[in-house]
Amino acid sequence: MRIIWIKSFFLLFFLCIILRLFYWQVVRAEFLQAQAEEQHFTDVRVAALRGNIFFSDGFLMTSSNPSFSLFGQPKLISKEKKVETGYLLARNLVGGEENIDILAKEFINKLSQDLFWVSLERGLSFETKKKLEGLNLEGVGFDLGSNRFYPEGSSSAHILGFVGSDSRGGNKGYFGLEGYYDGELKGISGLIRHEKDAMGLPILIGNFLTSDAKNGKNLETYIDRSIQFIVETALKKGIEKYGAKAASAVVMDPKTGGILALASLPNYDPAKFSSFPKEFYKNPIVADQYEPGSTFKVLVMAAALNEDVLKPDTKCDICAGPISLGGFTIRTWNNQYRPESTMTDVIIHSDNTGMVFTSKKLGIDKFYSYLENFGFGSSTNIDLQDEFSPEIRSKETFKEIDLATASFGQGIAVTPIQMVRAVSAIANGGYLMEPHIVKTITDEEGSFEINPKIIRQVIKEPTAQMVKEMMVAAVNDGEAKFAKPKGFKIAGKTGTAQIPVAGHYDANKTIASFVGFAPADDPKFVMLVRYDEPSSSIFGSETAAPTFFEIAKQLFTYFRIAPSE
């Protein structure tokens, strides 16, 4: 009996062992395997490099620069060493006793926390990292990251945008090209999974799994480095000379829609974007609405000529004096009236009464249709993140006075990019182009060209030619003729639009602009220059026009264009 009991006891004992072994080796097998892999394998994330952006001549607009984050491991630093570590780090990072003291105390506070890991400093250069590594400090290490590098400084800030952080602390582009092409630029991180020994070093004959990082794609733009520099220099001079609150300019190739230069002031340094007011991030060329004023007249005139309701030599029979309409009085800008002005005279002298005549001939239906055809009220689809398109009120809400004021560019809101795109249709024979900054997207596998896109033909070629001649006459005989470079055929139009303030127009505050293209017979560029609230003179002919001509003169030299007249 006792032997049976002992036998049963041992049987039970071995059964328990077998069951327990079954539990660990079968039931919990996957869990143990995962734990073992965690101990034996190490994953190293291979960061993808953010793509570069280039000017049209292949020079860098922006690239990535290695940067390092300094971290501390408080539990690995003894209490006595924390103060010494803090001061050693601070001395090598900043200058001036006061600054060293402040920074050292910050580091000591962080290292005194009951944590395994604390972030101490970010954005350190490679040289600084090497210097700090040379101190051989315990409990201090570096994480590799990257930040954006801008060889031209704050130039092209509104084109590029900037790279900040997303909600998970990763890099994300905002505004401009960085925002629009963020997906293409950021790339895909890779992974290296290898077996490690007890020291954490890779075992070469062990398992080694790799997933290559895919670096971000590079962007080649239409932006011409020299033209961008010329435009920015001219704007900086102009904003000071004319005492304006803001200035902007955009230069476009009318044949391809490629943007050759785009600049706005005030701007910001994309490398230090957080030090600038957020209002500066917005690109006024694509996101700011304004009333175009007299520059809009060339488009309304183009519409009327295209519809054959007028000819360049048609005489205006209501231009003898101010016009009363719907309880309002419409006057010319200088209160001078020319009875029997031709349509060409209307453009040369920027005659508001002549434009009222034109709009009456055109009619609201056709006016509205050309408004849409020229691309107003809808986005241009330019490849910049922050584009905004102001709404055009519905046709039904247009009264007679609204049509009249819209004909000379008041009571209607546009963006500069919409305006320059519409005028480029006159420059290139009548075709509305889609504006683009980026020409080609390239990566390790190849390149993808973004072809110029014609949206539609807005006006016929003969009409474009007629309007072109009117604009040339406006430059040669209009208010801005004294600033025009001699010998060159330039087509253009000045604009001086009053700014609406609290339901009425402020006579002393204007948006002064000039839009044009040259050489008129075979345009290489279309350009819009705009000053917000210039204080030296409110008129476009005395502010924006001279800046336009100054830039144009330099562009003629740059493009090797000789005078033709």
Added chain:
Amino acid sequence: MTIIKTFDTEENKNKFPKKYIILSILGLFMLTIIEIWASNTAVAFGESFEKLSLSEKNLKMENQILKNEIAKKASLSNIASRSAELGFSVSQSIQYIR
């Protein structure tokens, strides 16, 4: 001519020669030693591999930094300020020769 053959008993003729067994054992032993040596050496390469990998990363980084420095020196803003320092100025008039 007399050919003297060594006389071997029937038993001995059927036995596998000892020397082949000894040679095989020796061969296996040598292969084992070589395999242990090779594994140890390869495992210890982990540290060298890590050093080389780090060295490659550092060189690529320095390369990128240098490229960026060149781009900065070749920037138009830098060229414009250096030109001004050297006395260059914008031409006031241009003559066109046909």
